[in-house]
Amino acid sequence: MFRTTRTISLGASLAACVWFTASAAAGTAGEQPMEAPEVLVAPRRVPGLSMNADRYPGNATVITRSAIAASGAANIQELLARQVGVFLIDQQGFGLASDGSVNLRGVVNSSRTNALVLLDGIRQNRLTGDEVHWQNMPLAHIERIEILRGGGATIYGEGALAGVINIITRQDGDKPVETEHAVEAGSFGWQRYHTGARGRSGRWTYAVQGTRTLLEGYRESSESRGTVVNAHAGLELADGLTSRLHMLHAEDVTAFPGLLTLVQSQQKRTGTNAFHGFNTNEEDQASLDVIAGPVEGLSAVVTGFWRRRTQFSKDTINFNSFTVTPSHGASVRGNYETESAALSSLFVAGAEGSWDKATAGDPGLGEDGESTRRGYGLFAEETLTLNDRLTLSTGIRMDRSRYEESLAFPAFEGTLRFKGWSPKAAVSCVLVPGAMTAFASYARPFKAPNVDDFSVRTVDFVGNPRLQPQQADTYELGVRGSRGVWDAGLTGFYTRTDDEILVNYTAFESQNFDTRRTGLELSAGAQLPRVRSRIAYTFVDAEFREGAFASNTIPGTPKHTLSAGLEASPWPGLWVGGHWRLIHDFFRVNDMRNILGGADNYGVLDLTARYEFPEPNPWGPGEASVKILNATNEEYGTFQSSNATNLTGAGEAPMPPIGMLAGVRWEW
Numbered sequence: 001m002f003r004t005t006r007t008i009s010l011g012a013s014l015a016a017c018v019w020f021t022a023s024a025a026a027g028t029a030g031e032q033p034m035e036a037p038e039v040l041v042a043p044r045r046v047p048g049l050s051m052n053a054d055r056y057p058g059n060a061t062v063i064t065r066s067a068i069a070a071s072g073a074a075n076i077q078e079l080l081a082r083q084v085g086v087f088l089i090d091q092q093g094f095g096l097a098s099d100g101s102v103n104l105r106g107v108v109n110s111s112r113t114n115a116l117v118l119l120d121g122i123r124q125n126r127l128t129g130d131e132v133h134w135q136n137m138p139l140a141h142i143e144r145i146e147i148l149r150g151g152g153a154t155i156y157g158e159g160a161l162a163g164v165i166n167i168i169t170r171q172d173g174d175k176p177v178e179t180e181h182a183v184e185a186g187s188f189g190w191q192r193y194h195t196g197a198r199g200r201s202g203r204w205t206y207a208v209q210g211t212r213t214l215l216e217g218y219r220e221s222s223e224s225r226g227t228v229v230n231a232h233a234g235l236e237l238a239d240g241l242t243s244r245l246h247m248l249h250a251e252d253v254t255a256f257p258g259l260l261t262l263v264q265s266q267q268k269r270t271g272t273n274a275f276h277g278f279n280t281n282e283e284d285q286a287s288l289d290v291i292a293g294p295v296e297g298l299s300a301v302v303t304g305f306w307r308r309r310t311q312f313s314k315d316t317i318n319f320n321s322f323t324v325t326p327s328h329g330a331s332v333r334g335n336y337e338t339e340s341a342a343l344s345s346l347f348v349a350g351a352e353g354s355w356d357k358a359t360a361g362d363p364g365l366g367e368d369g370e371s372t373r374r375g376y377g378l379f380a381e382e383t384l385t386l387n388d389r390l391t392l393s394t395g396i397r398m399d400r401s402r403y404e405e406s407l408a409f410p411a412f413e414g415t416l417r418f419k420g421w422s423p424k425a426a427v428s429c430v431l432v433p434g435a436m437t438a439f440a441s442y443a444r445p446f447k448a449p450n451v452d453d454f455s456v457r458t459v460d461f462v463g464n465p466r467l468q469p470q471q472a473d474t475y476e477l478g479v480r481g482s483r484g485v486w487d488a489g490l491t492g493f494y495t496r497t498d499d500e501i502l503v504n505y506t507a508f509e510s511q512n513f514d515t516r517r518t519g520l521e522l523s524a525g526a527q528l529p530r531v532r533s534r535i536a537y538t539f540v541d542a543e544f545r546e547g548a549f550a551s552n553t554i555p556g557t558p559k560h561t562l563s564a565g566l567e568a569s570p571w572p573g574l575w576v577g578g579h580w581r582l583i584h585d586f587f588r589v590n591d592m593r594n595i596l597g598g599a600d601n602y603g604v605l606d607l608t609a610r611y612e613f614p615e616p617n618p619w620g621p622g623e624a625s626v627k628i629l630n631a632t633n634e635e636y637g638t639f640q641s642s643n644a645t646n647l648t649g650a651g652e653a654p655m656p657p658i659g660m661l662a663g664v665r666w667e668w
Contacts, residue, residue: 043056081102101113102165126309148164151422182194186662188218196209204234204235223254223255229250253280260273283310324359326357334349343386346382347383375402394424397421412455423442514546521537553594582601608628637652639652
């Protein structure tokens with residue numbers, strides 16, 4: 001828990017900030033209005049504009065393109081796992097973080113994300129199980145990632161129980177033609193090839209990029225191959241009126257080896273179990289943004305999208321599933337912004353609606369069930385900034401969803417309706433201009449159940465159509481600062497969730513539980529001319545509030561997560577360093593009674609060396625890199641489960657031993 005003295009001290013600082021800000025505003029109220037600054041205090045969800053994490057009244061992170069390139073991460077899952085409050089699970093043990101699940105602030109439920117994930121403004125969480133197919137988002141395609149922790153997702157969408165991960169792909173360039181190419185190869189048959197072109201000419205912007213990935217895998221039956229292609233086209237139709245078209249095609253075939261028992265893992269970590277097979281995924285997505293303004297402070301965005309997803313799974317014990325999830329939707333968002341010397345105001349309001357469908361079963365034998373969801377949301381948010389020092393933000397969101405269900409496991413046919421309100425209030429104050437900001441927030445996000453919560457087809461597990469939606473009271477208090485070459489942040493949070501949906505293995509179904517999570521997030525970094533460092537530590541105490549498991553720790557949620565990186569440049573252009581990730585003190589998935597002892601803690605060290613090509617040179621900007629994965633040869637598994645009774649039926653996904661990646665990237 002947080003110490004009372006710290007809470008009082010920070011609260012007093014916020015109060016003092018209000019007084020000083022009001023005094024300063026009184027002295028400037030008579031000045032003339034000024035132009036709106038380029039720095040964005042609050043998110044607008046306007047394509048092409050980035051939020052400013054330093055001014056956001058909450059714990060947020062913006063990962064820029066340059067930071068992505070310098071990270072040396074193999075994929076987006078690995079990059080996200082280095083951020084404070086983020087936990088990565090690889091259920092299959094493919095290696096190189098393929099098919100991993102990303103969770104925020106200890107909200108962990110198997111493959112489900114419980115954070116709202118957007119790609120170019122379109123929801124990526126699947127209707128069936130809330131899973132996100134991260135393979136569709138190669139890092140080479142990404143321009144920026146915005147992470148908003150907690151429940152302040154009023155303008156983003158329903159389902160952000162733990163926060164928002166907003167991903168924006170590369171969509172244009174500074175010159176008529178810019179190209180980028182990359183080749184990478186490594187252990188376990190890893191190969192990746194990337195090429196892309198982008199640019200702008202007159203009123204037009206464009207980008208096309210494609211990535212091909214091949215992987216033989218560390219374990220038997222863990223090979224994968226996939227292709228992702230993104231295309232964008234932008235046109236300035238008139239002054240103040242722009243359109244942007246986004247298209248995505250992705251397909252992959254990935255084998256899964258299944259979980260091993262402890263005995264099997266000790267005998268042969270590279271083996272499979274009886275439940276192994278392959279998944280075939282294909283996705284097409286298209287969306288169009290029409291952006292108007294700003295004109296005298298007014299701007300608007302109209303977005304329409306269409307998406308088709310197909311997934312076919314087959315394993316050796318004849319459990320086959322077939323999912324078709326066509327969906328489409330539209331949204332309209334409006335912004336009204338005013339600015340004076342003493343006070344600025346940003347009002348954002350909008351509406352969105354979507355239609356999704358999923359069918360399950362073997363396409364050759366008929367369907368096992370069908371789900372259709374229709375939903376809409378209305379939202380409004382006001383952000384006031386006084387004297388460029390004190391920011392107040394309030395918002396409200398209402399969501400309704402209607403599920404038409406025809407399920408086989410369990411047998412259920414009918415209509416399910418859910419409705420929820422999501423209020424938000426936040427304040428931030430600049431304690432030391434340009435150096436330190438304090439913030440506090442409250443939000444109550446709403447999240448309806450997923451189809452897999454209602455209906456699950458396994459040997460001994462069925463769904464539960466009686467489930468209630470989840471709602472979480474989230475409180476946040478923090479301070480962040482930067483000065484010259486360093487930056488740091490400290491955030492405490494408390495989340496009290498009503499009716500959280502978790503799999504209860506002792507009852508063989510998904511059930512609602514009342515839970516609470518208390519946590520602390522600490523991050524710090526330094527950017528010196530020859531040394532770069534970054535550390536992110538997360539503490540989460542996750543417990544059941546009441547019921548049969550009251551006061552027990554929620555399984556699968558680590559109490560301590562530490563990510564630390566250090567990089568040095570012995571001579572110009574060469575950077576060598578390492579990244580270490582420690583996961584400590586957690587219970588195996590499904591061990592709700594906490595009777596099986598703690599899961600195995602682990603720490604993984606990766607070493608990197610990068611050489612940035614000096615300019616000018618015949619090849620243009622670029623770099624060559626070498627990466628040693630799991631340099632200490634740690635035997636570990638990010639996913640460790642149980643049958644809730646004993647360790648005989650425990651399941652593990654062993655991760656790869658020491659390995660290597662090498663690659664080259666260049667631009668023309």
